[in-house]
Amino acid sequence: MAILIDTPMWPAHGTVFAHLVSDASLAELHAFAAAAEIPERAFDEDHYDVPERRHADLVRRGALPVDGRTLARALIASGLRVPARERPKALAAPLRQRWERLLPGRAALGGELLERWSEPHRRYHTGAHLFAVLTALQGLTDDREVPRAVELAAWFHDAVHAGTAGRDEEDSALLAETRLRDAGLAPGEVSEVARLVRLTADHQPEADDDGGQLLSDADLSVLGREPAGYRRYTQQVRAEYAHVPEELFRAGRAAVLDQLLGLDPLFYTLRGRELWLAHARSNLRDELARLRDGGRASAE
The missing domain is CATH 1.10.3210.10 (Hypothetical protein af1432)
Known part of the structure; x- marks a missing residue:
């Protein structure tokens, strides 16, 4: 796992900004940002926007300087990139x-x-x-x-x-x-x-x-996303229930997954089954297995 930072070149607020990302884990990215005292408001879905004046310090703290194209490729490959839609x-x-x-x-x-x-x-x-x-x-x-x-x-x-x-x-x-x-x-x-x-x-x-x-x-079409998109969905659901203790969340979420897996049909329209059913069943089973194997439903 690595923290990457590109060259500051994105103008705003009288300066230029760089992007700070992880190539593997949002948890790692948030931990790095917190240690570097980057404010939470600088986080934008899958990256932190950091002003040029912080670039050298963040590199000293361990961020790997790369060009923008390399950073974008790493973010996409990680599955953490959030598309515009x-x-x-x-x-x-x-x-x-x-x-x-x-x-x-x-x-x-x-x-x-x-x-x-x-x-x-x-x-x-x-x-x-x-x-x-x-x-x-x-x-x-x-x-x-x-x-x-x-x-x-x-x-x-x-x-x-x-x-x-x-x-x-x-x-x-x-x-x-x-x-x-x-x-x-x-x-x-x-x-x-x-x-x-x-x-x-x-x-x-x-x-x-x-x-x-x-x-x-x-x-329910979200259930049929590709694995990276489904993982983002589960992380967002967990964030909405951040006030719920982990053990209680796992139990409640597992009950929801059991209910969804028990729906027959899960998707009612022929087109819905063609588009989403196979991925949905796989995603639901995988998440339920992670919940029951140490609560890693929000794996990065």
Whole structure:
């Protein structure tokens, strides 16, 4: 394992910045940054931004100086690189555009929802998760128009997130009922959106529930990521529950994984099974094995 730093060349705030990364472990990177008294606010998803004046000191402390291309290759090879589609800050404008197409003239409501998805305690249930669900819906429908009620349910399904399973989904559904009724949507559509939001509590739509199956599959599409992407997801989930002691977290997370592995089907649509099922089963089994073998679900 090594800490790498590239040449300072990224201008901001009257100076230029370098990137500080690990080629293997975020834990190693955070430990190095803490020892060097780099503030937490300098961390940006997979690297620290450090000003030019700190470069020589960080090299003396053990960071390996490399060029930008070498650093980028090492970060990608490590599996720690966070792609743009998973960076909430980069997704604000695309999400606002999607909302305007979905519900024209209701920018204030869209802004409220984006503020909720951007709450500082969130690590996984951020705008990146919302963007991923919306993108997955498009993939499930082969870019045909997604039913508006389903897309609205995606926007509302984690709009309330306090970390309380069942209660969060219910509160999100109640928020959808209130806001969409105030926005002038027909009662039937409001009820359908709320029903779909509540369904994300257990991801078990009925066989004839096309909208529920679309939303359930899109919401669980993260389970079918490639291993590095799935590992980032598990780390984000752990960070959201940082207040929970490790032993309790492992027990609770293992119960969630057992429940997901017990779902038959896990994905309801044919397209969802084609896209995500094989990776999802493997990811879930591997994480559960790590949890039961010393609690290494958040392995770097």
